[in-house]
Amino acid sequence: MTARAAALRLLARRRLTEAQLRARLERRGFDDANVALAVESVKRDGFLDDALFARLFVDGRTKAVGDARLIAELVKRGIDRNAAICSVRDAERPETARLDAAVAKLFRTRATLSYPSAARALERLGFSTPAIYRTLRARAQAEGLALATEG
Secondary structure, X not given: OOHHHHHHHHHHHOOOOHHHHHXXXXXXXXXXXXXXXXXXXXXXXXXXXXXXXXXXXXXXXXXXXXXXXXXXXXXXXXXOHHXXXXXXXXXXXXXXXXXXXXXXXXXXXXXXXXXXXXXXXXXXOOOOHHHHHHHHHHHHHHHOOOOOOOO
16 A cells, blocks of 8 residues: 555545644654655645644534643644644634633532632633633622632
8 A cells, every 4th residue: 555545544534634644654654755745645635734624623622622722732733833823713613602611511510619619620621811710700790799719
């Protein structure tokens, strides 16, 4: 089997980034020259597109996570940091909407959760600290509460 045929077979199974495809072809024992030719060939034919991968990855996420986490996950998959930032910035669902969904789910599943604990959980999901505290303050004001602090 040629490197191009192996690349097409891998891409038929699932969408991959260029870095992921290169790594998988190298693991299958193809030399660097054949891997490079195969990757260039499938890119030229439109079967490999990192920008499209990034857009579909960001828009296809069902779990509400912050921009920082989305960017990190894309970079981990081999997407250029600047391309990842652009894909996240242009996402159909802005970070504020994802943050609102995450806050609603947190308090729906753990109704007695303190605001500092909620803030830490949201930070782990990759939301920015200022956005988290703006959202939690607005929630507390809407409920007529002061932000509680843990002792």
